Amino acid sequence: MSQERTIKSFTDLNTWQEGHKLVVLIYALTKAFPKEEAFGLTNQLRRAAVSVTSNIAEGFSRQTAADRIHFYIMSQGSLTEAQNQVLVARDVGYLSNRAFQELAAQTVKAHKLLTGLIKSTRQRGSLS
Numbered sequence: 067m068s069q070e071r072t073i074k075s076f077t078d079l080n081t082w083q084e085g086h087k088l089v090v091l092i093y094a095l096t097k098a099f100p101k102e103e104a105f106g107l108t109n110q111l112r113r114a115a116v117s118v119t120s121n122i123a124e125g126f127s128r129q130t131a132a133d134r135i136h137f138y139i140m141s142q143g144s145l146t147e148a149q150n151q152v153l154v155a156r157d158v159g160y161l162s163n164r165a166f167q168e169l170a171a172q173t174v175k176a177h178k179l180l181t182g183l184i185k186s187t188r189q190r191g192s193l194s
Contacts (some may be wrong), residue, residue: 071082075126076122076123076126077193078178079122079183081122081179081182081183082119082122082123082126082179083175084172084175085115085118085119085122085141085145085180086119086177086181087099087172087175088115088118088120088148088169088172088176089112089116089118089122091114091168091169091172092111092112092115092148092169093112093115095161095165095169096111096112096155096188098109098160099155099160103160107151107154107155107158107160108112110147110151111148111151111152111155114144114145114147114148114151115144115148117140117141117147118141118144118145118148118176120141120142121137121138121140121141121144121171122137122138122141122180122183124137125137125138125140125141130191131187131188131190131191132191134191135184135187135188135191138167138180138183138184138187139184140162141180142171142181142184143178145177145180146174146177149170149173149177152169152170152173154167
């Protein structure tokens with residue numbers, strides 16, 4: 067028998083937890099970006115990553131499945147934005163190949179979990 071975990075807070079969601087890992091990783095890696103990027107790519111990348119988890123948190127607190135899904139989809143958009151910015155950072159030489167691979171893998175993991183969260187929210191919403 068598998069035991070289902072009770073989710074009481076957005077921080078209990080695996081999707082949020084993996085998104086949070088991405089935020090922390092991005093903050094750590096962007097510390098080494100050139101200072102002239104502080105208001106450019108560094109800021110954009112950090113804001114996109116934080117937006118991923120912020121939208122998950124906001125969606126979690128919404129009352130209807132449609133509202134939750136709306137915010138989870140917004141989170142996916144922010145994640146895709148971050149993925150693009152990670153590519154730019156790599157291509158302009160701000161990220162090593164190893165750092166890029168680590169970030170890319172974390173974005174893919176978060177994206178898969180978000181897709182699953184949206185799908186399960188849709189299924190639960192159609193049951194009510």
